[in-house]
Amino acid sequence: MAEMLISLKSKTNAAEPVKNNQLYQRGDIIVIMPDGHPWSKTERETPEWRILQVPGDPESFASLVRAEENTRADWLRRLKTLDLEHVIWSTEQKDEFDDQKPREKEVSRVELISVLVATKDRERAAGGVIDIG
């Protein structure tokens, strides 16, 4: 099993919008750790973060946390992201990715197929991206 720390809300840099591509956007995986990782209280309770437990070892998800090579000013921190609106949830988990609502569980378990279906290429935002969180 692996545990992913997911960003639910896009960060923006008003001073330098081009850097928004280098900041975490909604659906980006911040970090992947082995099952049972001792997440801190901050990580478990930050409203705009969620922890997903997924079958598989962390190395098998390495492609989801790769960055674009730093060869242009608007390079992407993540080449892949998760379309959180398309994650397959059970009814009771449907609000799991709403950062305006309190989380019901510290770690939410999802099936591998849900992650794979929701994975998509991250889009580049010229001059900034819109916070869709």
Add this chain to the structure above:
Amino acid sequence: MPTVITKSIGTTGRDYSTIASWEAAITADLVTADEQWVGQCYNDSEFTITATIIIGGQTTDATRNIILETGSGQSFRDHADKATNPLKYDVSKGVGVRTTSNYTGAIQVTSRYVTVRYLQIKTADLGGSNRVISLEGVGDSAIVGDSLICEGFKSEPVFLFTTAKLINSVIILRLSGSGNGFRWSYPLSGALIAGCTIVRPNGLTIAGSGISRPNGSSNAEVKNTAVFGFTDFADATISGDYNASDDATNIPGANSNGALTYSQQFEDYSNSTSDFRANDEAGGGDLKFGTPDSTNTPDDIIGTTRNATTPWVGCWEVPAAADYVLSASAGSFVETGSDATLKHGYLVSASAGSFVETGSDASLSATRRVSASAGSFVETGSDASLSTTRRVSASAGSFVETGSDASLEHGYLISASAGSFVETGSDASLSATRRVSVSAGSFVETGFDATLEHGYLVSASAGSFVETGSDAELIHGGNKVLVADSGLFVWVGSDATLSVTRLISALAGSFVETGFDATLEHGYLVSAISWSYTITVPTFFVAVGRPGRSIFTSSIHGGPTKSRITDNRTDFQ
């Protein structure tokens, strides 16, 4: 002043359990927020990562900046044995960050005004490019890597861009064959590598360059940096000075040295074990020729203050020995767990009482001394072996050897360069063919008979041999001879008495008496048992027997039994 937001990072009750989540929490625009963010890593466990930790996207300036470092007491440079721990990645000595996936670098910095310091960072020995650390800020980036231990298995494990600086860090490339130690991409004026050690350990095939600069300005500066284990110091022209290497290709600076012996410069340069602390001068190290840089490298990778006049080149400063005292004013001082090394010129002394070394062998290297500047040095309880040409000497007072035999090997002397050597109190035996000699002054033998075996001489090669105070006897039992091989045998100053039946003879050649009168007492013969004798006197010859009988002649010749001068009669043929 900005608000300093310090967060702890670790897996035991810290603010964040991963460096990535700490970085994700950093305010995007630190200048507007007027914040400085400091992440302090704790060595609760090794930071294993499957994705490159990126510090990027933030807006910063000189004071609203980002620092990633270790918590108090958490770095290898805080370890109690930091001065003696091998210099290489070892998470048991401090915070370590290690990748576990292929194609995964460890840390990448793209925001400006970021400092990463005091960490150990290592990448996995897996496929794909995976840099240990990349400092990639654009323009005047003000990114600094400080006091880092970087280990990688792929070419160019450390990457610097534009004006990033790397100081007091060690880069260890564990790659055999083609590959460089460091990549400097588009360096601008202001880019700096200072006080760093860049090595490929011994046992790996030497190739590539320690520093690769494929593009950018040659004004990029390298100073006080040691590069070993590569074909070339650098693959392009760079500026700087006071660098060291085993190769001189593109090594900058008139005061750099590009012909040093790799094996002598570090505690252990092997790939299997490795310890890239600089070797001190007593151990053959040659790196003490750097130039002071109080701005960038006032201290070394573990915080040791650099020498103010001649610091060591590389990330490691060998501290100058000071007059420190380990003392036990009462009881005893116990040193356990590691070797204690005495530097050349320093003493283990007991100003009063005694110094006791027990439990293990003490080895004295060649030219080192065990000395007692006052009083005496006592060696008891075990054999002391002196190798050839070594001395046991007493420059003043006396040297006492007791309790066992002392053997001098052939060709070695017991000598007194001044004064005399005195042997007292017991017999001194000289074995056959050995000599008692004095090249100057005199040799005195007293109290016992001295016996010369057959075939040996009492001789004075110059001057004279003097026998005084008692009779010297030549014992009968063969033809004892007083010989002068050349020159004369001279008997002067007193009468010589030949007892009856004794002869003055010339067994071969002739017996010559010249220059003085020869007086034959009554009843004695001048004879030639074989062949002839010659008596030559300038005026006259007197044979004394009966008064009035004199023979005037200039010479008397006679053969055996035929020529004799006898009492009162001449029988001359």
